[in-house]
Amino acid sequence: MSAVGTPVGTRPAIGAPAARRPRQRARVLPTAVLLVGALYCLVPVAWVLVASTKSRGELFSTFTFAPGTGLLDNLGDLFAYGDGAFLLWCANSLLYAGVGAVLSTLVSAMSGYALAKFRFPGRDAIFYAVLGGVLLPGITLAIPQYLLMSKLGLMGSHWSVLLPSIISPFGIYLSRVYAAAAVPEEVVEAARIDGASEWRTFTAVAVPMLLPGMVTVFMLQFVGIWNNFLLPFVMLSDEHRYPLTVGLYSLLAKGSGEPALYSLAIVGAAVSILPLIALLLFLQRFWRMDLISGGLKG
């Protein structure tokens, strides 16, 4: 009936037009409601772009949506701040989110595949532990993770942010659901009969089938790590290792005698959200979001 249990391909992927239905003429009211929603979501983003053109003085003295004259100065200030700290924050965000999401996707895919395609003692216990991990507020772990990292001598290093980002109970859970639905039992069995090792069966047979699910897990993890604030904020004290979120926050939270650098933070925000939006628009052709909702019973 529903997508449950068969997340793969009963309907065209969301990018394709819904051509199969008899097309009715668009009506004004529903379209207007949809456009109001779009406007609500776009206005603040538009504001960031407009505000990034304002000079320090204009930011507080001109009408909110009036463009200013300071864009080039702001960009210059931004890239000059702290000897190019902004570019370093971008590189760090890319490192944490990129490497973290790739590793997380691999670890999740392997774990999910094992949980879905093998029967072995302890499987259910492990699965319930993972489910518990999904429900745990990640933020409450930040402090104990911090103390653990200090014990390992990794506190303040790139590892202290990267390593905890790799494990994602939700990613494992999604991978298990997807593997259960997308990798048919017979195909795995056939590969085994052909004498392929379990590892080869996984990499050559299962992974290609898991790919759309892995893209989804990658995207969720990438955005999750990119937008994460508390973990790097707690772990890091060297501004050279900050990701963008903490770096931009540090522009706002100065002590007495140092005003918040609003115009820098705003132009930094504008510059940093554009590539992420581009990435999402690119990835949305490949992901399988029905995986998330179809998964409840999987």
Place this chain on the structure above:
Amino acid sequence: MRRRTLATAAAAGLVLALGACSSGGGDSAGADGGGDGPITLEYWAWGTAQDGMVEAWNAAHPDVQVEKTDAGGSTDSSAKLLTATRAENAPDVAVVQYDTLPAMIVGGVAADIGEHTADVEGEFNPGVWSQVEFDGAVYGVPQDVGPQAMVYNQARFAELGIPVPTTWAEFATVAEQVKQKDPASTLATFAPAEFGGFAAMAQQNGAQWWSVDGDAWTVSIDDEPSRQVAQYWQDLVDRDVIDAEPLLTPEWNAKLAAGKVLSWPSALWANGVINGVVPEQAGQWALAPIPAWQAGQSAVSFQGGSAVVVTTSSEHPEEAAEFAKWINTSKEGSAAQIEAGQYPASLVGQELTLSSAPPVQSPQQADYWQVAQRIASSTVPEVSWGPNVNVANSAFQDAFNAAVTDGTPFTEALATVQEAVVADMEKSGFTVSAG
């Protein structure tokens, strides 16, 4: 330690792989140094003045190189110092605001460097030195001071034809005049979350929030002088003569830019802050002493200001103490400090300001540094902070914000803070008596 070095190296490799230039970094260099070769000290500091001071030191001391890290402003930085000390990876040297120094002492962050500091004590006013000396032990070298002062929009004052108030009573009268002449403007705002500013005004009026008597602490945050200050502002807020709202928000900044906030009773560092917000008003702002509670009284207290501490985690306490002394008492260090707009704590630094040009926001005020020096030379004799100023600060912000929001008396908020501070100290095991 080996594990950590490997990890750091690997992490650096990852960054390089991504094409980022890993500048600075190397936090383990100092810890691993040891043998021959130059020592590297790690230094946590914030603010624009630091880079110049560190550069001056590094140029003059090839054998002891210092790497500066910005670990956040005062609140974030001191919170991280406490946890980093527990995790045994604190930096060698760090900037700490005077009011959080006691918390750094009981938190085991700041080391007693008394054996190294005898030669520089004379470089500071006794009132300043008392901020780093506790119970006969010295826990830091003063870096900058923030004696309270008032910056005001001279152009707007002239336009409205109002005088610069010298006492708080006059300040109230002038505030009324502003409201009459230009209802959209306000002489100043009362920022309910400004713990440091309120504490300084209370101290100016004679309050002593924490004091030590033998082994016991006395806490008197809701003493009579403090209650008077609370009532004074309460009256101005109640009569709508002064707006109560947070400082330096986009809202406040916008009012400042529109010329609707006429003055800011704060401290000597205010000039740079105003410049950061409204650079186009350079030439309109001037410095004056903060109003006094009684006519003729000139002693002011400190709001902000910080010292450089050597941490208990440092493996090179002697070099670290030398660094702390040098950047804060040498001509080179002071010059770099003044250039960035910070007011030095040392006498030699303060002397040096007199030959400097007025700061960027007040080029028109030729006697700016003379006024500053007069203010700095007359501070209240001794201010002592307690071991849990952090608790007081956070309780103060919540209590005063709530009082403003709900319209409850400020004096009640003071009592709430007093209660929270005493309860916290008792929980920690201090002997406390309420004053």
Place this chain on the structure above:
Amino acid sequence: MSTTAPATATAGAPALRRRTRVPLAPYLFLTPGLVLFALFLVVPIGYAVWLSLRGLRISGGGPFGRREEVFVGFENYAAALTSADFLSGFGRLAVYGAIAVPLTLGLALLFALLLDATTTAAKRFSRTAIFIPYAVPGVIASLLWGFLYLPTTSPVSHVTEALGWGSVPFLSGAALFGSVANIAIWGGVGFNMIIIYTSLRGIPSEVQEAARIDGASETQVALRIKVPLVAPALVLTGLFSLIGTLQVYGEPTTLRPMTTSITQTWVPLMTIYRDAFTRDDLPLAAAASVLLALGTLVVSVVLLRLAQRRAFGDAA
């Protein structure tokens, strides 16, 4: 939850039907995940529980004695459970959640149905636009909404003031809850919309056609056929929104300096952060974290149980 395989098989003997030997491969596949899971979830949880039974107390006497860690039993739990700050945070959380969760889900469902309906235009543009806020980090979202809320910089207040109605007090009084919730709604609608929308697209078109031939309007098809069929997606997005609510922290924290109405203990996680980092009382923060995590677990399990009985009562 150590990395070595649990030795004893659970009661489910059929699990071993294919092979008599315990297979090695799944454990090898699971090793990286389990090692990381143990290291960054299990061990920290254990450490938090242990820490929650400790306390920092002054030793050695004197006004500047050093604080040292000692065992204090359940003192921290008692303190957290009797702390007015911590508990009243849950009250505010409830109000906030009562606004944020239904509106996020309701709007997400509405937009998803509109995207799936045959009667709307500009779908591709709208879908992309509504999804974009998902790419904006919470810290930045709060900063930019802050500018849009404050009277002098708000375009809304600009208009209302021009009309002589005065500025809109977004950040005080009861409006505050709406303003904070709005940031979460803004950031969350798009993501939830996509989840529900992809579910809608999984509904076979024959079912809908049959209803249309019977004369059902587009609205009726949406409410009577589509909504019940995407119930699993709604339950799941609801659960995520609820967990998100219990973890709300970033938005009020970033807005706090802009208003007098947000305390440092506005929601439970803010209290935990204050205790841990501003007040340097890690053990108390650990105890409160454990309580919050347990609470989340209980709420989630209860919700899932209820939902399962209702939505899948017949299917399961």
